[in-house]
Amino acid sequence: MPILSIIAFLPALGAAAVMCIPNSRGLSLAKWVTAGFMVVDLVIVAGMALSFDRGAAGMQFIEKIPWIPSFGINYFVGVDGISVTMIVLSALLSLIVVFGSWSTDHRPKTWFVMLLLLEAGMNGVFMALDFALFYVYWEWVLIPMYFIIAWWGKEDRSYVSLKFFLYMLLGSVLILLGILAIYLHPQGGTWDMVELANRNFPVGFQMWVFGLFYFGFAVRVPVWPFHTGHSDAHIQAPTAGSVTLAGVLLKTGTYGLIRVSLPMLPDAAHQWAWFVGAMACAAILYGSVVAFWQPDLKKMLAYSSVGHMGFAMLGIASGTQEGLDGAMILAFAHGVITGLLFLVVGMIYDRAHTRMAPDLQGVGKKAPVLGGMLAFAAISSLGLPGLAGFAGEFLVIVGAWKSELPKFYTVVAGVGMLLGAAYMLWVIYRVVYGEPTETVEKSMPEARPIDLLTAGPLMAITVIIGLNWNVLLDFIDPAIKILTQTLVRS
């Protein structure tokens, strides 16, 4: 059974189904159909993850059929442990986002179509093993995201959606050039991403192609100083857009580095490590510093993502087992935790119609459950052991110290832990704690059942991963081990 294709195309099919719903029954039916398709998709994803052979090396559930034979392009999909975790994240957050936007009343049909198309693209990008297919999915995800911002965003949506799209496209162009360079190289000549990892390209060639890919992926991650497309987008995007953007789309960047740059260009990865690490450190510090003062909660979360993804990038730069394991755990955990944060901030915004921290003091007293959820998410984000945020950060720090990177990179990451705690506690200080402001007093009803259904699963996952890193590492670690062996060999 072509299980991976089903996972990727089922949401697209769902999108078609939603489009067929007559307008008169738009919202009420569209959301149920969407949720139905996504639940089924998530169940299939879970089944795939459970039947995935975690002990075996290499790609599984492979499907390979000719697509454009004249160029040797195949429809080639398959997953290893890294892909599995990312697909789980994508399917999970997509469904959660549907709950999070349960009462969307502006063009509801189109909205749910976009969410379904977005999921289809995200699932696809994490399973594509043919470079051409990878690139198609890589671009695919931008289109629904563009519309989500452009049609459901805030006041500045048209400017920001265009800027976001063009910025991402700039990154994509670099990646396309990289893909073509590899394909056209005498030792290339194939689109097969698994095969390309064995080709041992000359070091000189690797060096500049790595640069293309690095900057291409860096725009997506986003790495400082290419982050402003993202931060603007988050301010304008609706909650669901922010959740998927920060929760899943950013991970395509780190995923790309791990799937493409490290295995295909291992020598360059080694040579460039100091630079990738330095940029990661800059992102950690910069993101955390900007997040601290920022009164707009969504912008603050956008910058916190810059900081957290900096940790993931540092883990990738380290090239060690610990660091890469950590980077992947962090990618997953950040998806869950930041998703949760954006959702709770969205709930607060829907009630108070403001996201400015100074107006929101005292949510915890007025609505203890809602405030508690925000505090929980903030505390997970600052890396409390026992919750998901810790494992990744800690392993990255351990891996960075163990690697050949300068030791002060690790010190910077350590300071990042402190600064991360600073801005997150500052959010609790300003929003959860204190006497309620007038706005909060008037407009902050307690969390509803749908809110608990939205946030609850993410909170539970945060605890489960925090108490048992193996939930993720069982999948990630063997795949990373193969990768680190490639890196050592180079």
Add this chain to the structure above:
Amino acid sequence: MNILVAIPLIPALVFFLFFLLPRATRTKMLFLPIGAMAVSLVLSLMAFSTVFPGAEKLAEHGAQFTSYTIGVIGGVPLNISLRLDALAALMLLVVTIVGMAVQVYSLSYMKGEERIGWYYAVLSLFTAAMLTLVLAGDFLLFYMSWEVMGLCSYLLIGFWNTNDEARRASIKAFLTTRVGDVGFAIGLAYMWATVGSFDIPTVLGSAHTWGPGVATAIALLLFFGAMGKSAQFPLHIWLPDAMAGPTPASALIHAATMVAAGVFLVARSLPIFEASGVALQVVLIIGATTALLAASMGSVQHDIKKVLAYSTISQLGFMFMGLGTGNVSAGMFHLFTHAFFKSLLFLGAGSIIHSLHTQDMREMGGVGKSMKVTTVTFTVGTLALSGIMPFSGFFSKDLILDHLWREGHYVIYSVALASAFLTAFYMARLWFRVFSGTPRKAGHAHESDMKILSPMIVLALLSVLAGATTLVFGEFLGSETEWPSLVMGGASTIVALSGIGLGWALFGNGRDPEAVRARASKVYMIVTNRFFLDLVAEQYIAGGYNRLSEKVNWFDKKVINGIVNGVGVACRQAGTQLRRLQAGRVQVYQRLVVAAVLVLVLVAVLATGV
């Protein structure tokens, strides 16, 4: 189920349950956390009995150990484990006894609080984390529970978070301790890169092979973590502010247990410090500096809880001095006795605050006549802390002084003696102000109920009796202890008595403390301003960071985003200009074609090399 797992797990489960329950239900189910605490206490006593009284028993039973694979790195399992040894068993007793006392006490003290259920939930989580920490068989689990304790401390300090002081104090506490934790985390990374393991016996066993440089670095990084948690100079600034939390929580977390975790960490990893040598000197110096400075600051506070907070900092300094001599017992025995008498003092202070509704000692007075039980127990605590025979503090403090002298640390010894003098002084100052004389502004006190008094009575008994265990204690931990010698004990007694004497001279018989202040000097001013450390931390470090963040925000918006937008604008401008070339005017196209042909011809000519 394994007893070692059950000890921390039971309170942890109570926390999870309370986390999920609605507020009203929690409030009705307070018997759960208290029951869980009692079970943990009983199990801890059982665990203790399997390793007491020492080496033979331990050898007979074997070290008790249980482990859990939390992750797998490169195919190798990463285990976290619980291990029971003498040090752990001792700490189990301290934590569960004080924890039990505090939980019973809180029933009355926190009665009527809307969020009392949450208070108990966090206390339970704290207990679980602290019990995990003392049983931790590896540094990873140690660090994890260490951080969770920090969270509980944060949550309890900010319990009354609609109060500005409390929410400020909570954030200050978490961040200051996290400064230390950064060092701890990097120390762990260094440890992993050196040994490839976090398992405590494995790490300690190989410490002497690392070379002094690595050992010093790792030891100091760990000690930096300990300085944050145990409030050592200059990271002590969070602890006095932490008194904004509920008093029983202060007694448990900020006096007896969590703040002692740093001392416990150094005691646990002492072989690393010994392999370094230098690190031990640093521990001595930091401990001595802290003991003296904190004692001096404690001598000028007017808030009864803050006096006790500075006293805790100072006593933790003593414990570090003890460990700095390289002797586990010297540090740990003081931790052991201090846990009882300091939590007793906090609970006593709470009893007084509960009755008088003020923490300002200038408004108190004459409490001795109306609160008999509180007065007697508090006096026991005062004498124990001041180091008066035969109360426990005398024996444990003497052990430290004795080791300092014997190892030839004469300067440190005299600093310790001076701190001991100040300790006796500030406690006398506190005692005379609160208990003697006549009631002042706060009015007449009335005695608290038995839920408050019975834990104090138990702790008072322990504060008296703990000293008698001096010899057993050393044998149990496997590092020799002795009764105080006549000379050393005599010297410290004279010092303590003269401290009390000075306190009586200045504050006895209801003498007016403002008169003393009138004679205040520059020194007094510097000390009351906490050596300006808090000012620096709050105004310059925290405030400076805020200003930096604002500036970087501006930079981000104007410069980085400006460049990005600039590129966009430039593209559009270029488009506007280039558009003119395609305006549909044939003349322009013709000119372009001619120009292009000319260029191509030129290139062709040059290329053929004619």
